[in-house]
Amino acid sequence: MNEHAKVNDYAAVVEQATLKLERLLPGPAERVWSYLTDSDLRRKxxxxxxxDLTVDGPMELVWRNDELTDPPGSRPEGFGEEHRMQSRVTEIDPPRKLAFAWGGGEVSFMLEPKGGDVLLTVIHKRISDRANMVKIGAGWHAHLDILKARLEAIAPKPFWDHWSHLRDDYEAMIPA
Structure with a gap:
């Protein structure tokens, strides 16, 4: 990491039903962009x-969280081996911004060069309720930690164990 101040890894509730997370990642922006848009890199x-990298273009996300880290950790009850979500791109400005629908909400990724690094900002809007804010906050946090590890070529923490720990943190942090 360079001279820029360390960003807070935890999500912040920036408005009702909205979480914001930031990560300072090794650049350049085009490299980080490829990890957002290329299926083979995104699955890591x-x-x-x-x-489909066009506005209103269809997309599908296929989660296999057991495959993200080796070992994967202990999968909590209520989660299957695979989860799928059909969606569509709502905004795209390579390599600066990508946004897509997420159920009744929207997720956006903004990339801002900071010297040789890139500040990635993730905003997840219109989260249905507090319980989902806790799960989603822990989820984005854990997934972004894996992205940072992949970009730094280091081994990430076991996904499920890390997510479970973060879920407890977010349970304590997210207002009732």
Missing amino acids: WLASGPM
């Missing part, structure tokens, strides 16, 4: 699936 930290 989040979810695979085709993405």
Whole structure:
């Protein structure tokens, strides 16, 4: 990491039903962009699936969180081996911004060069309720930690164990 101040890894509730997370990642922006848009690279930290990189273009995210880290850790009850979500791109400005629908909400990724690094800002809007804010906050946090590890070529923490620990943190942090 360079001279820029360390960003807080935890999500912040920036308005009702909205979480914001930031990560300072090794650049350049085009490299980070490829990890957002290329299915083979995205599956290494989040979810695979085709993405039509046009506004209103269809996309699918296919989560296989057991495959993100070796070992994967202990999968909590209520989660399966695979989860799929059909979606569509709502905004695209390579390599600066990508946004897509997420259920009744929207997720956006903004990339801002900071010297040789890139500040990635993730904003997840219109989260249905507090319980989902806790799960989603822990989820984005854990997935972004894996992305950072992949970009730094270091081994990430076991996904499920890390997510479970973060879920407890977010349970204490997210207002009732």
